[in-house]
Amino acid sequence: MGMREDDLKAMIASALPGAVVTITDLAGDNEHYSAHVVSESFRGLTRVAQHKAVYAALGGRMGGELHALQLTTAVPS
Amino acid sequence: MSDPATHDRIAKLVADHPVLLFMKGTPLFPQCGFSSRAIAMLDRLGIEYDTVDVLQDMEVRQGIKEFSDWPTIPQLYVKGEFIGGSDIMMEMWEAGELHQLMDGVPTRAE
Numbered sequence: 449m450g451m452r453e454d455d456l457k458a459m460i461a462s463a464l465p466g467a468v469v470t471i472t473d474l475a476g477d478n479e480h481y482s483a484h485v486v487s488e489s490f491r492g493l494t495r496v497a498q499h500k501a502v503y504a505a506l507g508g509r510m511g512g513e514l515h516a517l518q519l520t521t522a523v524p525s
Numbered sequence: 526m527s528d529p530a531t532h533d534r535i536a537k538l539v540a541d542h543p544v545l546l547f548m549k550g551t552p553l554f555p556q557c558g559f560s561s562r563a564i565a566m567l568d569r570l571g572i573e574y575d576t577v578d579v580l581q582d583m584e585v586r587q588g589i590k591e592f593s594d595w596p597t598i599p600q601l602y603v604k605g606e607f608i609g610g611s612d613i614m615m616e617m618w619e620a621g622e623l624h625q626l627m628d629g630v631p632t633r634a635e
Contacts, residue, residue: 495613495617496609511596511597515597
């Protein structure tokens with residue numbers, strides 16, 4: 449079971465308005481993605497808090513149907 | 526929910542080990558790419574660390590996620606503090622922060 453790339457992107461973008469979300473399907477199987485999320489809302493947050501904000505946007509799928517999501521986060525420069 | 530005994534057991538593990546990685550498998554035989562990546566970084570740092578194989582302990586496997594409010598494994602703890610998973614370790618590695626974090630941790634005897 450996997451998730452579509454568009455759904456993944458939409459979930460993150462809707463939870464973090466204004467975020468720039470770049471998704472890469474690493475294996476072409478809807479299972480292994482990398483996501484790079486750049487959001488002003490991350491400013492002042494620790495890395496752990498930034499990642500938790502993205503995980504929260506995914507509503508509990510992380511660690512479940514989304515096993516393999518490589519995540520990097522950043523604030524706009 | 527995990528029971529309080531599991532939470533206490535995890536808290537003691539974290540308190541007793543300056544650098545502790547909860548992972549799938551062992552350093553020699555990691556059972557997941559993310560755990561493998563975390564081990565590769567710890568090895569490169571050349572410091573002493575300990576690991577817990579969550580595949581051998583279902584209570585810890587579930588309990589650790591609640592302990593840190595973090596949904597995935599591996600999880601790194603340094604000096605009692607939750608640091609993050611392999612992605613955060615990689616970001617910190619590239620920024621030189623992971624090296625700084627290990628200040629005062631004994632280096633591994635060859």
